Amino acid sequence: MADTKIPLVDYLSLDGEPHLIAQECTSCGAKYFDRRNACAGCFATEFSPVEVGREGVLTSFxxxxxAAPGVKVPFVAGVVDCGGISVRGNVINTEPDPDHVKLGMPVRLATYSMGADDHGTEAIAFGFEPA
Amino acid sequence: MSASDDIWILGINMTKFGKHPDKDIVDLGAEAMMAALADGGVTMGDMGILAAGNLMGGGGVGQQLQKQVGQTGIPVYNVSNACATGATALRTAIMAVKAGECDMGIAVGVEKLAGAGLLGGGGTPKKDEKVWEPSGRFGAVANPDGVIGTNTMPGVFAQIGMEYGHKYGGTSFELFAKISEKNHSHSTLNPLAAYSKEMSLEQIMGDMMIAYPNTRPMCSANCDGAAAAVVVNGAKLRTLSKEQQRRAVKVRASVLTTDPWEEACQVLPDVNTLTKNASAQAYESAGVGPDDLDLVELHDCFATAELVHYDNLRLCEEGGAVDFFESGATWRNGATPVNVSGGLQSKGHPISATGIANIWEVCHHVRGEAGDRQIEGAQVGLAHVIGLGSACGVHILEKSGL
Structure with missing residues (x-):
C-alpha cells in the first residue's frame, strides 16, 4: 500500500502547513482558483501562484x-474573506446551526481526511473552522 | 419594412403554470404562441422572426413549434440563457425588429419542470474501483458539491441574501420568510399561478428547511408552463386597427447584461452588479426612474433573492432593502408593489417561460386587464429576470397612449 496523500482540489497545497494557492494576474492582481486564458478583469495573460491567508471572516453562509443523493446533510456552505480573497468552503468542526455559525465570525483553514482509495492514497479536504 | 425606434408588444400570453402531464413542451409552447398571436390579432404569416427559448428539452424547439403553428421559412433563433432564457428570446425578437429586418416577430419560452426536484447539485456516478483521480478544472478527486460549498440553487441564493445581511445588517430568517408570506398572499389573486394558497408566517417558517434560511415555500416552484409575445415596430403598429394600437404595450427599455468581473464572483455568483447595470441602462433608455414604476415583477427565485433586488433595481436607497420591505412598500397596496403575480415562489418557475411571463404580468396591468389583482391606474412597470452564470434581463413597459 502506497502511503501518499492527494488534495481534494489542486488549489489545496499539502506542502508544509496546508494552504490554498491562487493564480494571481501579474498585471492587476486579480486571483483565480482555476486556469484562465486571460484575466477576466484586465485581459492580461500572465499569472503567478500566490499563497492565500489561512485566516478569514465568514461573509456569507x-x-x-x-442536497443530491450521497451528499451528507446538514452542512454549512459559506464564503470566507481571507485577506481580500474570497474563498468558497464549508464551515466545519462546529454544530451546523444558526446558533453556532454567525455572519462575520472569524474562521481558519482546517483539513481532514476523506479516506483512502483502493491504492491506499488518502484524499485530504479542507474547510474553515471557528478561530 | 421600416426600421423604427419604437417597439411594442402587440400580443402576449402565458399558459397556466403548474403540472401538465398530458402536454409536452411543443404542446405548451404552441398553446402560448397561438394565444399570443390571437391576442395581437395577427398570424404566423405576419411574423418575420421566431426566437424560441428552452433549457431542458434538448434543443431545436423553435423548428418543432413552427411545425405546430405555421412554417413560413422565417429565421428561427433557438436561445438558451439559463433562467434569463425567455427574456433573451424576447430581446432577440426585439433586436431583429429594431434593426429593420422585419416589422413583427414572436418570442416564446417553454419548460417542463414539474417533479424535477432540486436543481444544481448533481450527483456522481458510482465506479467499481475507488481511485482518487484528479479531474475537471479544479483537479478535483471527488465531487466537491457538499464538501467545498454547495451548488444547489436554494443554497447559492441563500448565501446571496445572507451576504446582503453581512454587508448591511438587519436580515433574519423571519424577515426572509415575511417576503415569502407577501408573495404567497399575492398569488391568491392569480388564477394562472401554480400555487395560489395563502401561507402564514408560521407555516412558512415551520415548513421543511431546504437551505437555511430558505424553507420549501421560500423556493421557486418547479413547474410546467410557456409564455409568448408578439413584437411590432411603431410604424407598422400605426397601420393596424385602433383597438390593436390601444392594447399594444410600449417597450420603453429592453436590456440584457452579464456580470462584469468582480473579486468574489468565482466563488459565489454575483447577481447584483449585472442587475444594477441593467436597471441603470433601462432607466436611462426609458427616461423613467424607480419612482415612476407602478409595479415590478422581479426574479424572486428564492425569498433571499427578492431582498437584494430591491436594492439592485434602486427601488430603495443603497443598503436600505430591509427597511424598504418592512415599510410595506412592496405589498400590492404599497408604494411599489413587487410580484403581485405571486412571484416565482407561488406562480412557479418554468425556467424559459419566466422571462416572458413576468412581462405578461406587467402588460396585463398597464392594459387594465388584470381583473381582481389589477393595480389601479398602472401606467409603467418593470420586469426583471436573472439567469445564473450570469445573465440579467430588464424590460420597462408602458401603457399605450395611442
Whole structure:
C-alpha cells in the first residue's frame, strides 16, 4: 500500500502547513482558483501562484438541509474573506446551526481526511473552522 | 419594412403554470404562441422572426413549434440563457425588429419542470474501483458539491441574501420568510399561478428547511408552463386597427447584461452588479426612474433573492432593502408593489417561460386587464429576470397612449 496523500482540489497545497494557492494576474492582481486564458478583469495573460491567508471572516453562509443523493446533510456552505480573497468552503468542526455559525465570525483553514482509495492514497479536504 | 425606434408588444400570453402531464413542451409552447398571436390579432404569416427559448428539452424547439403553428421559412433563433432564457428570446425578437429586418416577430419560452426536484447539485456516478483521480478544472478527486460549498440553487441564493445581511445588517430568517408570506398572499389573486394558497408566517417558517434560511415555500416552484409575445415596430403598429394600437404595450427599455468581473464572483455568483447595470441602462433608455414604476415583477427565485433586488433595481436607497420591505412598500397596496403575480415562489418557475411571463404580468396591468389583482391606474412597470452564470434581463413597459 502506497502511503501518499492527494488534495481534494489542486488549489489545496499539502506542502508544509496546508494552504490554498491562487493564480494571481501579474498585471492587476486579480486571483483565480482555476486556469484562465486571460484575466477576466484586465485581459492580461500572465499569472503567478500566490499563497492565500489561512485566516478569514465568514461573509456569507447557508445551512444545506436538502442536497443530491450521497451528499451528507446538514452542512454549512459559506464564503470566507481571507485577506481580500474570497474563498468558497464549508464551515466545519462546529454544530451546523444558526446558533453556532454567525455572519462575520472569524474562521481558519482546517483539513481532514476523506479516506483512502483502493491504492491506499488518502484524499485530504479542507474547510474553515471557528478561530 | 421600416426600421423604427419604437417597439411594442402587440400580443402576449402565458399558459397556466403548474403540472401538465398530458402536454409536452411543443404542446405548451404552441398553446402560448397561438394565444399570443390571437391576442395581437395577427398570424404566423405576419411574423418575420421566431426566437424560441428552452433549457431542458434538448434543443431545436423553435423548428418543432413552427411545425405546430405555421412554417413560413422565417429565421428561427433557438436561445438558451439559463433562467434569463425567455427574456433573451424576447430581446432577440426585439433586436431583429429594431434593426429593420422585419416589422413583427414572436418570442416564446417553454419548460417542463414539474417533479424535477432540486436543481444544481448533481450527483456522481458510482465506479467499481475507488481511485482518487484528479479531474475537471479544479483537479478535483471527488465531487466537491457538499464538501467545498454547495451548488444547489436554494443554497447559492441563500448565501446571496445572507451576504446582503453581512454587508448591511438587519436580515433574519423571519424577515426572509415575511417576503415569502407577501408573495404567497399575492398569488391568491392569480388564477394562472401554480400555487395560489395563502401561507402564514408560521407555516412558512415551520415548513421543511431546504437551505437555511430558505424553507420549501421560500423556493421557486418547479413547474410546467410557456409564455409568448408578439413584437411590432411603431410604424407598422400605426397601420393596424385602433383597438390593436390601444392594447399594444410600449417597450420603453429592453436590456440584457452579464456580470462584469468582480473579486468574489468565482466563488459565489454575483447577481447584483449585472442587475444594477441593467436597471441603470433601462432607466436611462426609458427616461423613467424607480419612482415612476407602478409595479415590478422581479426574479424572486428564492425569498433571499427578492431582498437584494430591491436594492439592485434602486427601488430603495443603497443598503436600505430591509427597511424598504418592512415599510410595506412592496405589498400590492404599497408604494411599489413587487410580484403581485405571486412571484416565482407561488406562480412557479418554468425556467424559459419566466422571462416572458413576468412581462405578461406587467402588460396585463398597464392594459387594465388584470381583473381582481389589477393595480389601479398602472401606467409603467418593470420586469426583471436573472439567469445564473450570469445573465440579467430588464424590460420597462408602458401603457399605450395611442
Amino acid at each position: 447557508t445551512i444545506v438541509a436538502f
